[in-house]
Amino acid sequence: MSILSVRNVSKTYQSGSKPLTVLDDINFDIQPGERLAIVGPSGSGKTTLLGLCAGLDSASAGSVVLHGKAMEQLNEDQRASVRNQSVGFIFQNFQLLPTLTALENVMVPLELKKRKDARVKAMELLKQVGLADRATHYPTQLSGGEQQRVSIARAFANEPAILFADEPTGNLDTETGELIEQLIFDLNREKGTTLVLVTHDVELAQKTDRIISIKGGKIQEDRYV
Amino acid sequence: MFDFRWVLTMALREFRKNFSRLLLFVASMIVGIAALVGIHSFGENLKKDIENQSKELVGADLVLNNNKPLGKQPTDSLALAQSNEINFASMVAFPATGESRLTQVRLLEGDFPFYGTLETVPVEAERTFRQGGRKALVEKLLMAQFNATVGDSIKVGELTFVIEGELQKVPGQTGITATVAPAVYIPMEYGEATGLIQYGSRLRYQRYYLFEEGYDVEALTQTYEEVWEEDRVDADTVEDRRRQTGRSFQNLSNFLSLVAFIALLLGSVGVASAVNVFVKEKLASVAVLRCLGVSSATAMWIYLVQIMLMGLFGSVMGALIGSGLQVLLPTVFADFLPVDVSMSISWTSIGFGLVTGMLVSVLFALLPLLKIRRVSPMATLRPEASETGFGKDPLRWLVILGIFAFVFGFSFLLLKDWKAALGFTGFVVVAFLALFAVALGMMWAIRRFLPISLRYTVRQSLANLYRPNNQTVSLIATIGLGTAMISTLFFVQNQLLDEARFADKEDQPNMLLFDIQNHQVEEVAGRLVARDLPILQRVPIVTMGLESINGLTKKGNDTLPDEDRRSRSLYNREFRVTYRDTLINSERLTKGQLRPFENPGDTVFVSLDESYAMRTGIKLGDRLVFNVQGRPLMTYVGSFREVKFNQVSTNFLVLFPEKVLENAPKFHVLITKTKNDRQSADVQSEIVREFPNISVVNLGAIVETLEEILGKISFVIQFMAFFSILTGILVLISSLIISKYQRMRESILLRTLGASSGTVSAINTLEYFFLGSLASLSGILLSFLATFLLSNYVFQLPFRAAFTEAFVLYAVITFLVVLLGWLNGSKIIQKPPMEILRGNG
Structure with a gap:
C-alpha cells in the first residue's frame, strides 16, 4: 500500500477577480521507504504540492491520502494530529522556535506524542547530528548549518513515516549544504523513512530514487533515477 | 487532546x-x-x-438642633452630660489690622466634644478657654489669613475677645468646611452681649448629649421622634452620622x-x-x-x-x-x-x-x-x-x-445601579470611540492634505506613523485621554474663576451687605451713598415656613405611601423670601407670569425657582400656605423663574408680590458696586466697625474662597488624571521599545543609503513631534468639546476657548513625547550600521 497517494489534485487561488490555477490534475503514489524529489522552476507549484501532500493545506479538488488518511476529509486540527503522528519537516529557512533551546526544539514533537523519554531521545538525536554540546543554545546562537542540523533532528524525532524537505540546503553554502544532504540521506536510510524533497538542485535530486518534474502546475515528467 | x-x-x-x-x-x-x-x-x-x-465624628452620643431655642427637652434628664451651642454666620474683625471676614461663630457652653477634642495650639487652650473670661478659639486658616497670633484680639459683634488658642481640628469637620466657613468659638455667656442674636440672624441651636456607655440612643430617638418632628427638631445620632458619612x-x-x-x-x-x-x-x-x-x-x-x-x-x-x-x-x-x-x-x-x-x-x-x-x-x-x-x-x-x-x-x-452602570459603560464606549475617531480623522487629514512637495525628512517621518505594527492610534488614545482629562479640568476651572473675576467688568454688583435690621437700613444706605456708591438692590427679607401644599400638611404627608410622599425637608425648611413685582438680571421667567397683588382680598400669586419646584414636585397653580411668624398666608404658584446663582446677587426660591409682606417682621440686604478692592476694604471695615451685626461679602472674598476650593478639588482630580497620563507615557515607552528593532533596521537602511545621522535623527524627532502633536491635539480638541458642553449645560456660562492655556499644554505634552522618543532613539543613531548588521547592536 502506498504511503502517499495523490489523485486528481488541483489547487486554485483567487487572484483579484480571476481564479489562478497553481496545480492542475496531479496524480502520483509514493511507496514506503521511497526517496522522491519534486523539481521545477520558481512558481511551478512545487511548494504548493508539498504543502498539500504534507497536509499543510487542502486541495481545491482531488484527494490526498497520507498514511491511510484522506486529508480532504479531515479538519485542520485532525490534519495536525496526522502530521504529529506520521510526518517530519525540514525547511529551507530552518523554522526553529527562536524562544526554545536546540534541545527543546527537538523535544517538541516527542512531547506532543506524550513521550516520557522526550529529553533523552532528543539528546540522542542531537548527538547523532553532532550538536550535543550545543543543546542549551538558542537558535540565534547557532550558525545556519547548525540550525538546519537541529531542524533535521527535530524532523526525525517523532520517527515519522514520511519526511518532507523544502529546499533543505537552499540557505546554506555548498560545503555545509553537502554535509546536510549527507545527514538527511544517512538518517533516512537508518530510520527507513519515506523522503519527499522539493529542490531546484538537480544534483541533489539525482541522489533520490525518483524525480517528478513539474511546470506550470502540471507534472511534466515522473521518472526513476 | x-x-x-x-x-x-x-x-x-x-x-x-x-x-x-x-x-x-x-x-x-x-x-x-x-x-x-x-x-x-x-x-x-x-x-x-x-x-x-x-x-468622634459627632463628638457626642446625640445632637439635637433647631433654628429656634431648644428649650427643655425630654432627653435632658436622661443624659450624663449636655453641652449647648448656638452657631451662625457673622463678621469678625481683627482690631490690630482693622480687617474683617465672614465666619461661623460658635457660642459654646459645656464640655463639647465628649468624644475627641478641640485640637488647639497651645494644647491647653482647649481647657483654659472653658475656664471663663472673654476668650476665643480661632480656626488656624483664619489666623493665617490675618497674620494673627495667640494673645491677639478678635472682635465678634460688639465684644472683643482674646485669642486663647488656634483651632487645629474640630470633631467631624473637614478642611473644606474650614475653608468655606472658618469657625470662631466663644463662650455662650457672651452671646447676648455681642448683639448678634436678633431677628434675621440665621441661628442654629444645638444640644450635645453624653449618655452612659451602652445606652440605646437609637431607641431613645425613636421614642421622641414624633415630638421632635412636630417641633422641627433634628436629632442626629452617632449611627446616623456614621451612615451618612460612610x-x-x-x-x-x-x-x-x-x-x-x-x-x-x-x-x-x-x-x-x-x-x-x-x-x-x-x-x-x-x-x-x-x-x-x-x-x-x-x-x-x-x-x-x-x-x-x-x-x-x-x-x-x-x-x-x-x-x-x-x-x-x-x-x-x-x-x-x-x-x-x-x-x-x-x-x-x-x-x-x-x-x-x-x-x-x-x-x-x-x-x-x-x-x-x-x-x-x-x-x-x-x-x-x-x-x-x-x-x-x-x-x-x-x-x-x-x-x-x-x-x-x-x-x-x-x-x-444598572442605569448608572449602563450610563458609565456608554460613556466609556463613546469616549473611546470619540478618541479613536479624532485620532483616525487627524491621521487621515494629514495623509490627505499634506503636500507632496514637503521636505524628505518631513514626509518620511509622517510615513513612519503608518509603518506596519504602528501604535499611533493607541498612543493618541491613551495620551489623548489623559490630556483631555487634565485640560478639561484646567479649562473649566479657569472659566469659572474668570467668570467670577470678570463679573466686575459688566457693571455687576460686587458687594453684598446682609443681616441689616429694619432700623439700620436707612443709615447703612446713607453711608454707601456718602461714599458715592450706588444702591443697586435693596432687598427686604421675610422668613417663613411652609404649612401645607394643596391642603396637605406635614402630618398628612407623613401618612402617604412612599411614592406619593413629598420630602419632609420641604415642610421643615425656613424660607427666606422677598417681595417685588419685577424680575432682576439674574432671573428669567420660564412659565406663567408675575402677577401683582392689587387689592386686599385678592389672590396672592408667588413665583418659584423652577429647578426647586421640579425637585419638590410643586406645579403651577398649586396652593401653598405659608406660616409667617405664626400667621397663615395662602398663596398660589403663579409662575416659575430660572434663577442664575452665579452672580453676586440675592436669589430667592420664593418671590412674593409687593403689598403682601410689607408689614411682616423683616431684615434687609443691600447690594452695591465698589470701584476697586481698596474701596471694598474701606467700606467693609467701616460697616463692620459701626454695625457689627451686619455681614459683608465682597466679590474678592468670593473669588478667593472659590479659588481655594477649586484648587483643592482640582488637586484631587489632577491626581487621578495623573494616572491616565502616566499610563499614556508607559504605553509610549513600551511602544518605543517594541518598535526599536524596526527603527534600527530603518536607520541602517537610511544610513547605508547615505543619510547622515543628523538626517536620521531629524526624521525620528519629527516623527515624535507629530505623534505628540496628534495625541495632545486630540486631547485638547476633546477637552474643548467637553468644556463647551459643561459651560453650556452645567455652569450656563458662555464658552470661551482658552487658546493660550491649550497651547501651553500642547507644548508640554509634545515636548515630553519628543524627549522620550529622542532618549530611546539616540543610542541607535550613534551606533555604526555594521555593528547593528552583525547583530552586536
Whole structure:
C-alpha cells in the first residue's frame, strides 16, 4: 500500500477577480521507504504540492491520502494530529522556535506524542547530528548549518513515516549544504523513512530514487533515477 | 487532546525569552491596577475608620438642633452630660489690622466634644478657654489669613475677645468646611452681649448629649421622634452620622475607582495594541507549531497562558504599588476627610485588583490573540499565508461583547445601579470611540492634505506613523485621554474663576451687605451713598415656613405611601423670601407670569425657582400656605423663574408680590458696586466697625474662597488624571521599545543609503513631534468639546476657548513625547550600521 497517494489534485487561488490555477490534475503514489524529489522552476507549484501532500493545506479538488488518511476529509486540527503522528519537516529557512533551546526544539514533537523519554531521545538525536554540546543554545546562537542540523533532528524525532524537505540546503553554502544532504540521506536510510524533497538542485535530486518534474502546475515528467 | 501541562511547559519556556517584552506590555496596566487597589484600600480603611471613630465624628452620643431655642427637652434628664451651642454666620474683625471676614461663630457652653477634642495650639487652650473670661478659639486658616497670633484680639459683634488658642481640628469637620466657613468659638455667656442674636440672624441651636456607655440612643430617638418632628427638631445620632458619612465616602471612593478604572482601560488598550505587535511577530512560530502537529486551540493557549502569567504578575505588582499608594492618599484627600485614616493592607482590595487585572489582561489580549487560531501551517512555506481573515471571526465579536459586559459589570459593582452602570459603560464606549475617531480623522487629514512637495525628512517621518505594527492610534488614545482629562479640568476651572473675576467688568454688583435690621437700613444706605456708591438692590427679607401644599400638611404627608410622599425637608425648611413685582438680571421667567397683588382680598400669586419646584414636585397653580411668624398666608404658584446663582446677587426660591409682606417682621440686604478692592476694604471695615451685626461679602472674598476650593478639588482630580497620563507615557515607552528593532533596521537602511545621522535623527524627532502633536491635539480638541458642553449645560456660562492655556499644554505634552522618543532613539543613531548588521547592536 502506498504511503502517499495523490489523485486528481488541483489547487486554485483567487487572484483579484480571476481564479489562478497553481496545480492542475496531479496524480502520483509514493511507496514506503521511497526517496522522491519534486523539481521545477520558481512558481511551478512545487511548494504548493508539498504543502498539500504534507497536509499543510487542502486541495481545491482531488484527494490526498497520507498514511491511510484522506486529508480532504479531515479538519485542520485532525490534519495536525496526522502530521504529529506520521510526518517530519525540514525547511529551507530552518523554522526553529527562536524562544526554545536546540534541545527543546527537538523535544517538541516527542512531547506532543506524550513521550516520557522526550529529553533523552532528543539528546540522542542531537548527538547523532553532532550538536550535543550545543543543546542549551538558542537558535540565534547557532550558525545556519547548525540550525538546519537541529531542524533535521527535530524532523526525525517523532520517527515519522514520511519526511518532507523544502529546499533543505537552499540557505546554506555548498560545503555545509553537502554535509546536510549527507545527514538527511544517512538518517533516512537508518530510520527507513519515506523522503519527499522539493529542490531546484538537480544534483541533489539525482541522489533520490525518483524525480517528478513539474511546470506550470502540471507534472511534466515522473521518472526513476 | 488538550494537554494543559505541556501548554504550561511551553508557555514557561517561551516566557524566559519574552519576559521583559511582556513586562513592558503589562506595565501600562500596572498603573491602573495600582490606582484601583490604592483607592479601594483607602476606601476600605476609611470605612473602617469611620466605623471606629464614629463617636468622634459627632463628638457626642446625640445632637439635637433647631433654628429656634431648644428649650427643655425630654432627653435632658436622661443624659450624663449636655453641652449647648448656638452657631451662625457673622463678621469678625481683627482690631490690630482693622480687617474683617465672614465666619461661623460658635457660642459654646459645656464640655463639647465628649468624644475627641478641640485640637488647639497651645494644647491647653482647649481647657483654659472653658475656664471663663472673654476668650476665643480661632480656626488656624483664619489666623493665617490675618497674620494673627495667640494673645491677639478678635472682635465678634460688639465684644472683643482674646485669642486663647488656634483651632487645629474640630470633631467631624473637614478642611473644606474650614475653608468655606472658618469657625470662631466663644463662650455662650457672651452671646447676648455681642448683639448678634436678633431677628434675621440665621441661628442654629444645638444640644450635645453624653449618655452612659451602652445606652440605646437609637431607641431613645425613636421614642421622641414624633415630638421632635412636630417641633422641627433634628436629632442626629452617632449611627446616623456614621451612615451618612460612610455613604458619602463610599460614593466618593466608588467615583474615584471609576476614574482609576478609566486609567486601567487606557492601559488595556496599550496591552491590546502591544500584544497585537507581539502576536504578529509570533505568527511564524505558531505556523511551525501547527506544522509539528499542535492544534489551533493549543497554540493559542500557549500564548494566552503567557499573557495570563504576565497579567498576574502585573496585577500583583499593581496591587503592591497600590497598597503602598495608600500612604499618599490621606495627604491628597486631607481636606475632605472627617476622620484620621489608618493604613493597613486591605486583602479585599488586593483580591479585587488581582481579579480585575487578570480579567482585563485576558480580555484585551484575547482580541489580538484570537488571530493565532487562524494561522495556517502553510505559512512555514509561504509567509504570506499567515495573513488571516480576522475580521470575520465570530469569536472576536464575542470577546468584544465580553469586554462591554466586563465594563458594565465592574461599574455595576461600584454603582449598584444598572442605569448608572449602563450610563458609565456608554460613556466609556463613546469616549473611546470619540478618541479613536479624532485620532483616525487627524491621521487621515494629514495623509490627505499634506503636500507632496514637503521636505524628505518631513514626509518620511509622517510615513513612519503608518509603518506596519504602528501604535499611533493607541498612543493618541491613551495620551489623548489623559490630556483631555487634565485640560478639561484646567479649562473649566479657569472659566469659572474668570467668570467670577470678570463679573466686575459688566457693571455687576460686587458687594453684598446682609443681616441689616429694619432700623439700620436707612443709615447703612446713607453711608454707601456718602461714599458715592450706588444702591443697586435693596432687598427686604421675610422668613417663613411652609404649612401645607394643596391642603396637605406635614402630618398628612407623613401618612402617604412612599411614592406619593413629598420630602419632609420641604415642610421643615425656613424660607427666606422677598417681595417685588419685577424680575432682576439674574432671573428669567420660564412659565406663567408675575402677577401683582392689587387689592386686599385678592389672590396672592408667588413665583418659584423652577429647578426647586421640579425637585419638590410643586406645579403651577398649586396652593401653598405659608406660616409667617405664626400667621397663615395662602398663596398660589403663579409662575416659575430660572434663577442664575452665579452672580453676586440675592436669589430667592420664593418671590412674593409687593403689598403682601410689607408689614411682616423683616431684615434687609443691600447690594452695591465698589470701584476697586481698596474701596471694598474701606467700606467693609467701616460697616463692620459701626454695625457689627451686619455681614459683608465682597466679590474678592468670593473669588478667593472659590479659588481655594477649586484648587483643592482640582488637586484631587489632577491626581487621578495623573494616572491616565502616566499610563499614556508607559504605553509610549513600551511602544518605543517594541518598535526599536524596526527603527534600527530603518536607520541602517537610511544610513547605508547615505543619510547622515543628523538626517536620521531629524526624521525620528519629527516623527515624535507629530505623534505628540496628534495625541495632545486630540486631547485638547476633546477637552474643548467637553468644556463647551459643561459651560453650556452645567455652569450656563458662555464658552470661551482658552487658546493660550491649550497651547501651553500642547507644548508640554509634545515636548515630553519628543524627549522620550529622542532618549530611546539616540543610542541607535550613534551606533555604526555594521555593528547593528552583525547583530552586536
